[in-house]
Amino acid sequence: MSKPNLIRAADPSAIQEAAKILKGGGLVGLPTETVYGLAANAADDKAVARLYAAKGRPSFNPLISHVFSAAAAWEIAAPTPLARKLADAFWPGPLTLVLARRVDAQISDLACAGLDTIAIRVPSHPTAQTLLTEFGGPIVAPSANPSGQLSPTTAAHVASGLGDKIDLILDGGPCEAGLESTVVDAQGDGPVLLRPGALPRGDMEAIVGSLKTPVSSAGDTPTSPGMLLKHYAPDAALRINAETPRAGEAFLAFGSTTIETPYNLSPAGDLVEAAANLFAMLRDLDARYNQIAVARIPSEGLGEAINDRLTRAAER
Ligand code: TXA
Ligand code: MG
Secondary structure, three states: OOOOOOEEEOOHHHHHHHHHHHHOOOOEEEOOOOOOEEEEEOOOHHHHHHHHHHHOOOOOOOOEEEOOOHHHHHHHEOOOHHHHHHHHHHOOOOEEEEEEEOOOOOOOOOOOOOOOEEEEEOOOOHHHHHHHHHHOOOEEOOEOOOOOOOOOOOHHHHHHHHHHHOOEEEEOOOOOOOOOOEEEEOOOOOOEEEEOOOOOHHHHHHHHOOOEOOEOOOOOOEOOHHHHOOOOOOOOEEEEEEOOOOOOOEEEEOOOOOOOOOOEOOOOOOHHHHHHHHHHHHHHHHHHOOEEEEEOOOOOOOHHHHHHHHHHHHHO
């Protein structure tokens, strides 16, 4: 935990170093106006896989892409009139919009957990703004805490939870909000509140009218944010924990194998590499085959999250 210079005051030279670390695939603790984020290059599957591994998440929740401006946001997501209104009123600031992702967006499939939608926000914190300018592209940043622990609001919190797993923490002082951003689905005509957060509902309702709160299809009990998510579901039938492919099945291998297939999540048996390849390979296989067999993936480390997604994709 006591790496020298792990925490640096967020001055221009430290921010430059942070941009360099992100370009090299590393992880940076980043102050925002809500909570400290664990930042990685949103376009880099491998960096995003390292980020999930550092947080120790048992599943791949899709991440928020942070961009410098609304114009930058509309390059990766298709804005609706509703989204433009909310962005005009509240960006930069603690509002995240979920929108359809552009097909040509240079965003890691893993960061979006394989979904066709993307969550985006423009943070207002000066350090986040400067880093986004310096880095020059979208940055994913979930709260910088190990999975299941409280979100960090100081650089010291980040160091105590993740200090041995990250390269640099930019110290921008305590966070103003201390609460994550509000997440709103703005794909349709009416806004849907997916996660209450630092931007109060009333502020938005004054501008776009009442916010819907999603209810579970089962009835009237509101579902938790995690439950609201649509998960990646292939059209092809998926069989997991397969030893060998059956007739008609394409095979997605893991580790060294004698089975001939162009698809191997990680020939070296590296789970970080496997996570980085997971969604891109599944998409490719799904486009070409109707039946996919997937090799057994060990359940340690990122393997737990990989198996979580594979199990959901196989159940449909
Ligand atoms: O304040 C914040 O938003 C902080 C700071 C660091 O910016 N970040 C943060 O990120 O809280 P994270 O990854 O912990 O939260 C992402 C939230 C989750 O609730 C996730 O389910 C939702 O956004 N989300 C992401 N992509 C989504 C999508 N395509 N559809 C629906 N919800 C999505
Ligand atoms: Mg969190």
